[in-house]
Amino acid sequence: MTRYLLRRLLLTIPSLFGLLVVTFLLIYIVPSDTAAAMAGDAATPEQIARLRHEMGLDQSVLAQFGLYLDRVLHLQFGESAFSHRAVAVDIAQRLPATLELTFFALFLSTALGIPLGVLCAVNHNRWPDFLLRFFSVLGVAVAAFWVAIMLQLLFSMQLGWLPLRGELSDEMLAPPRMTGFLLIDSALAWRWDAFADASRHLVLPAITLALGGLASITRFTRAGVLETLQKDFVLYERAVGYRRSRMIWIYVLRNSVTATLTQIGLLFGSLIAGGVVVEAIFDWPGIGSYTVQAILTGDHQVMLAVTLMIGVVYAGVNLLTDLVHGLVDPRLMETA
Amino acid sequence: MEIRITRRQTGALALGTLLTAAGRARAADPSTFLNGAQMPMNLDPHQVFDVPMQGVMLNAYDNLYRYENDPPEIVPWLADGHTVSDDGLLWEFRLRPGIRFHDGSEMTAVDVVYSFRRVLGLGMAPAGAFLPILKPDKVTAPEPLLVRFQLEKPYAPFFAAIPIVSIVNPRAIQAHEQIGPNGTDWAKSWLASNAAGSGAYRIDPASYTPLERLDMTIFEDHFYGWKDNPKPVRRIAFRPTKETSTRVLALLNGTLDCTDNNLPTDQVARINASKNAVVIKDTNMRTFIVRMNNRKPPFDNLNARRAFAHAFNYEGFINDILGGYATRDPTPLPDTLWGYPKGAKGYDYDLVKAKAYFDKALAEGAPMKRAIEIHVQSENEQSVQSAQLFQSDLASIGANVKIIGDTWGNMITNAVKPETAPDMWVHWVSTYFVDPENWVGQMYDSQFHGTWKASSYYSNPEVDVLLRTARGLTRQEERAPLYEQATRQIMADCPDIWVYNSMQLQGYSRRVKGRRFCTVGAGAEMRWVTLEA
Amino acid sequence: MMPALRIRDLKVSIRTDAGLAQILDGIGLTLQPGRILGVVGESGCGKSTLLRTIMGILPPDAQIDAGEIMLQGEDLLAFSEAELNATVRASRIGFIPQDPYLALNPVFTIGTQLLEVMRWHAPADGLKGAARRRRHTEKLVSLLRRMQLPDPEGALHRYPHQFSGGQRQRLAIAAALACNPPLVIADEPTTALDVTTQAQTLALLRELTEEFALSMLFVTHDLGVVAELCDDLCVIYAGQSVEAGSAAQVIDSPSHPYTRALIGCHPDRAAGFVGIPGSVPSPLAAPQGCRYAPRCSSATTACTRRGPLKLGAEEDRFINCRLFE
């Protein structure tokens, strides 16, 4: 198992390198000029040219890539062309917020999606299945944007139960920053008022973000359970008198979640992408808005670093998925 | 009677109280202004100069002169007056005594000199107006409170541009400067996230997350004093809200005191209908224009340009797309600015005339039917919509226009050469300084060819003379008629299509009182504001 | 003596996309206590369907059209699903699957799976919780030891794929016996095994029947296995019982034309291989009357007009053929 994971870990290095190359090329193909954007719209062409030179943008792509790689290997990720802050510092500041949101959303969609998927499968082609499938199609089709606004209108504006935006109320003193995860920091500092406030801020964005994932996890679980229900061992387990509910929720489910687990790994990526919209709507101070801003302004260092970081997180999550896979299905540990 | 409550009911009750307690509209903190407008890319007023920066520089920094009121007047601020030599080359500004920076140190002329040299040295956005006429060593401090500028050539708009430069505290900055082979870096990384000002509010660097949040607290010892406003805002919390809909909702539920100043027109009615917010409407000086590349056929032909100018549906665009929140301005100058040619008629939307000019140009051999590209900022809806509207009208007279989505950075980079400049492109010209030079001067004097502002590559020697003369004179009464005359001539030559002068729409909480609008700062100066309990 | 299992005139059909398929069309058999009854038939003749009907685990689109399944005098068809689960499966009928590799859950240990069965169906001896589980574990371990499984304690913590085919089959047999059922039904339990292992398994089954005083219904398509293991024999063709009797008697002197042909086919018996002309009819379009008639060289028009008759005085000996009317 350890060797298996180690090999997977080594395999991620070339993929991260490929990711960097592609990102680098993409950045150079897309028409955006950091120097022009940085100089502002009152700048003269001379000012822009000077900035280009200072930033090394007048060198060849290959030379620039070489320089960049060299710095990345030394764990230097450069600074934002605009805020002049070390990208690593900015990311470290924002990533926890995104991860907190993403994990919570992932948790929600998994915790709800798996049981719903099982319900669908068990009631295959009966009304609960149709109903849930209808909603899961809806969940995929309906834009997060729209859902978010509806949730805001209902829970923040009409009922006033939950906050509209941000991750902490303005008048709430933030807990001392330790991990960067607001909930964890609040708990560590024994600040339950901040914990409650932060949790309440988490609800709407997490629900919005969870919806798309919920739909796909439901579908994958449903498919997985349906497939497992065709297996001989189900028939055998029935023949030897397993309790139906235990058979479904324990013995069948564990065989079915492998596909779902893979899906959760993939979902993590799409949640980070979907987080861009959600973070914008709910003013979540995470990586999403940082990235969008970087793309709009052509902030290359930020774009590269964020891509790399997402790549690393993604690889990490997939490694984790592999690990869980191994725990769920003992056969994998040996064959791999 | 006995009231019996089951355990489940107790639970529901507790949950209910929790939720309602949480949701109860809290009494808004009467000392904190929650600002929902956009934040600048960083906090250094010498690196960034745009509308969002006004919220930082007008509050955390001071300048020698400052624009106040509407229409804007330039008023003494840190300086209590200035003199200018007859040849317009030597300018002297006298500082008020006893001005203190946030760190308690006193501001002297040396600090002003440092600030201007830093602007010139960094050479970024705020430097644009000064680089051609001012050398760093020509800013001096002959006396502790006297700053002297020796210009390379007479340049009347120099004075109009003075408010661009925020005065910074070198004692706070210098420790962070890094000296490289090209000299100092002016601590540009440090000041981007920190502050070194003297303004009415003091930046709390610890609160700063770029583009995300920033807190400022009142500076009691501000040189201007607080006698004009006995109950000022004590804390400004910048909480820029990215999504328009969220921003508006936050304004409506009292968690923001203002939106950005680009409120979409379709939100106006909704905000005005609410009981705790209102939309404030101000005319600013920001003109919207469709550029034509006068060097590229058919735009080298006057009749061709006129055909295009008559084919833009000005009223339709302003009324239908902008909901009427803009004023039709048929000239390159904002209609509220001095030097504006009063009664100028300009071009109207008339497809019959357009067609007539079109045919005339065609007869003169202009390639009227070639595919013409119009570049827009893809992420800016208005710029796209204007091009779409234009495209359909032009199609009806026989012109073939293609809309190309582009970015601002790319467009201004391409605009610096007539060969690479687009056939047409769409943009705004904002107020960098309040002077006709900011518009007609820099847009139509042929000496500016090679800058994006002059990217129609229009050249008329007669206009050049008028604009250059006006630039060299210092008195507004003498300059105004020259700009008027030049503008009329430019309009006759029709190098571009001038559409409107903007109106700024900004949602405010009704508790905000005393706001003063000035187009240059876009109403971002907070020292006048009081929050009603 | 009351038969351990008696099935009469069982008819089961399945609704398919192509129409109603009459899978079982008159199955009858009798299993006397303490005996091993072999049920023989070609692939697809409905053996597994018969067992699924007995266990009450037919697919949802199947329906039982007629017949009765008497388990020690009680008609299982009258049992509800809950009753079957609570009182019959595992505790009164042990089940040995066709291929234990597919039948065992791949992601749970043997211990988990077998104890799950015992938890609900094995006698608890008044114990509860951990104590009951301990008792069950002890019993299971001794059972596995009896099955000659190496390291029975360790086996509980291993997964199905970590055993050999023969070991897995012995695990499945242990599972079937774990709750002390008087009756065991086995669905071709040795088909997936090699000849040596098959012989060992059959010997084990034989021993166990005596040791545990079991009655066993043993389904197979292999007459050789029947000859080796079974006391009695019931031959099925296309969902119909065609002939039953003591194993030795039927194999030595088959009466029904199908049985005769089948035994003629058996490589051990036939001097030369004599195939049966034609093919097994599809249950969707089964012939009227005797289903074997179209392939039967002795068939008369009477065979297609009405169903085969049941002959013989005793229920466990019969020949369903009009020729013997």
Ligand SMILES: Nc1ncnc2c1ncn2[C@@H]1O[C@H](COP(=O)(O)OP(=O)(O)OP(=O)(O)O)[C@@H](O)[C@H]1O
């Ligand atoms: N769920 C089902 N739907 C439709 N037809 C079925 C279904 N299950 C079984 N059948 C059909 O019923 C017939 C009997 O199948 P069954 O599995 O009982 O045969 P078998 O004698 O056990 O065969 P084998 O020796 O191959 O295991 C076959 O023709 C099969 O195609």
Ligand SMILES: [Mg+2]
């Ligand atoms: Mg079978």
